[in-house]
Amino acid sequence: MRLRIDDMTCDGCARAVTRTIQRLDPEAQVAVDRPGGTADVTTKAESEALVNALTKAGYPAEVLAA
Incomplete structure (x- = not known):
């Protein structure tokens, strides 16, 4: 799926997004x-669940394509 994720301003943010997703599914490919x-x-x-976890982590998200 493709997600739009707001507030990713640096590579650290991108790593945090990846970690957040992989907490829900350790085998997720991001x-x-x-x-x-x-x-x-x-x-x-x-x-x-992904949208909720990312939003809670400070990165508001929405699904663009499933």
Whole structure:
């Protein structure tokens, strides 16, 4: 799925986004495009759970494509 993720301003933010996603699914594959503000994620986790976890971590997110 592709997520739009706000407030990723540095590489540390991109790593935090990846860690947050992998806490929900340790086997998730995450490709962050920090300048574009998106992440392509292959995961077994529910999209709603990802959005909620990222938002709680300070990175408001929304699903662009499933």
